Amino acid sequence: MQKAIRVKALDVHYGRSRALKSVSMDIPERSVVALIGPSGCGKSTFLRCLNRMNDTVPGAKVEGDVEVDGHSVYRNGTDVVELRRQVGMVFQKPNPFPKSIRDNVLFGPRLHRRMDRAECDRVLESSLRRAAIWDEVKDRLDAPAMGLSGGQQQRLCIARALAVEPRILLMDEPCSALDPIATAKIEELIQDLKKELTVVMVTHNMQQAARASDYTGFFYLGELVEFGTTKQVFENPREKRTEDYVTGRFG
Amino acid sequence: MPEVRLMARQFHQDLDKLKDRVLEMGAKARLNVVEGVRSVVERDTELAERVILRGEELNRMDVEIERDALDLLALNQPVAQDLRTVGASLKIITYLDRIGRYGYDLAKMTKQLGAREPSGKKPVTLSLMADHAMMMLDAALSAYKDRDGAKARGVGPQDEVVDALYEQMFRTTVTTMLEDPRTITRGAHLILAARHLERCADNASKIAEKALYMATGERRLPV
Numbered sequence A: 001m002q003k004a005i006r007v008k009a010l011d012v013h014y015g016r017s018r019a020l021k022s023v024s025m026d027i028p029e030r031s032v033v034a035l036i037g038p039s040g041c042g043k044s045t046f047l048r049c050l051n052r053m054n055d056t057v058p059g060a061k062v063e064g065d066v067e068v069d070g071h072s073v074y075r076n077g078t079d080v081v082e083l084r085r086q087v088g089m090v091f092q093k094p095n096p097f098p099k100s101i102r103d104n105v106l107f108g109p110r111l112h113r114r115m116d117r118a119e120c121d122r123v124l125e126s127s128l129r130r131a132a133i134w135d136e137v138k139d140r141l142d143a144p145a146m147g148l149s150g151g152q153q154q155r156l157c158i159a160r161a162l163a164v165e166p167r168i169l170l171m172d173e174p175c176s177a178l179d180p181i182a183t184a185k186i187e188e189l190i191q192d193l194k195k196e197l198t199v200v201m202v203t204h205n206m207q208q209a210a211r212a213s214d215y216t217g218f219f220y221l222g223e224l225v226e227f228g229t230t231k232q233v234f235e236n237p238r239e240k241r242t243e244d245y246v247t248g249r250f251g
Numbered sequence B: 001m002p003e004v005r006l007m008a009r010q011f012h013q014d015l016d017k018l019k020d021r022v023l024e025m026g027a028k029a030r031l032n033v034v035e036g037v038r039s040v041v042e043r044d045t046e047l048a049e050r051v052i053l054r055g056e057e058l059n060r061m062d063v064e065i066e067r068d069a070l071d072l073l074a075l076n077q078p079v080a081q082d083l084r085t086v087g088a089s090l091k092i093i094t095y096l097d098r099i100g101r102y103g104y105d106l107a108k109m110t111k112q113l114g115a116r117e118p119s120g121k122k123p124v125t126l127s128l129m130a131d132h133a134m135m136m137l138d139a140a141l142s143a144y145k146d147r148d149g150a151k152a153r154g155v156g157p158q159d160e161v162v163d164a165l166y167e168q169m170f171r172t173t174v175t176t177m178l179e180d181p182r183t184i185t186r187g188a189h190l191i192l193a194a195r196h197l198e199r200c201a202d203n204a205s206k207i208a209e210k211a212l213y214m215a216t217g218e219r220r221l222p223v
């Protein structure tokens, strides 16, 4: 299977403390990967390395390498803006801009290219449709995004990320601020998205990882303890630490 | 996440209880076979009566444990070892129900045969078969109890011994029936009894397979 992402011996330090310890992972294309593990084990740090968001974190030092579609993203001369177009990110707390729904979605595409009115409308509709929110907002595209419910805001943020046609979507606990119905919508949406792109998602919710992902990685104290198909990790984990964590026998 | 851990602890206690119930059911199924076969060998109709009176007990346990196991699944969505424990338990109670049923059928046989038929030789091979099948059952249940994969693996090969005893029982009984047609009714029943015990050993092997799966995640495919 084609690999969307190859992570090789990734090490991250924040100042003197080592947040990731030689993590390697191959992520197949068009799959959903769930990253699980206790708070502070390095999941978000790992995610941020995939599109070089750690560059902006003061004191962070990244060693090792990440390849996206066969290209090393840490080599000199990588166009970080283009990288982040290809590798989009959705955060835990929905963070729409204090602008209209339309402006939120079109923000990214307009940064990357000039678009006429017709193209704007096309990108707007298709992004909102792919994020499964079109029917809910099509009659109020110029209303403020802040007026939407939490779940709608999160899907709007996904639409915003999709508008620039990424190949990979990173999600850091995308549902932890949402109610169960809104969560179910996002999970359904993720299943649709994987037909076209690769999703890497951090989640605190073990059931969500089991339901929504094809592969699961378990992090502990900066180490990737186990990475395998979700079925294997939840039915028959290889490592005792994984077993203890997923069955709630931890600590 | 202290509340998560608290709930996990409650769940693990419930899971231990489920295992205890399965083991309790195992002891009852075992008793049925041991007493059932003794009633046949010793032509003890009183003992047979007692086994028959317990008839519904295993059935009830089967239903209750299944219900409890499904509740655990619905409420806790267990994973990994916990999931395998619930899954193995659900299968094991079916095998135990069958084993207990064979014991019950043996007791029924004793009552049917009554004292009318001529006795012939004591069918000690049946006792041997029962002993061996029950030794397999004990090992399988102890592997289940202790999550002992190595012990579980040891059970399957024992099945051959019971099979061989069955062949032997079949041959000698047929010979006796040919020599003395008055033993035919009893002989036919004894062959059936031996068949039941051979099936008990098969079911014990199945239990061991599930215990192995529970302990290691390993699945044995039929060869």
Ligand SMILES: Nc1ncnc2c1ncn2[C@@H]1O[C@H](COP(=O)(O)OP(=O)(O)O)[C@@H](O)[C@H]1O
Binding pocket: A014, A019, A037, A038, A039, A040, A041, A042, A043, A044, A045, A046, A057, A058
């Ligand atoms: N910006 C930062 N500066 C310093 N330390 C950080 C920073 N971000 C994360 N850390 C530390 O790195 C470790 C991993 O954190 P993080 O990747 O956020 O874990 P997780 O997402 O699994 O909860 C933690 O010990 C955390 O305190």
Ligand SMILES: [Mg+2]
Binding pocket: A043, A044, A045, A172, A202
């Ligand atoms: Mg995090």
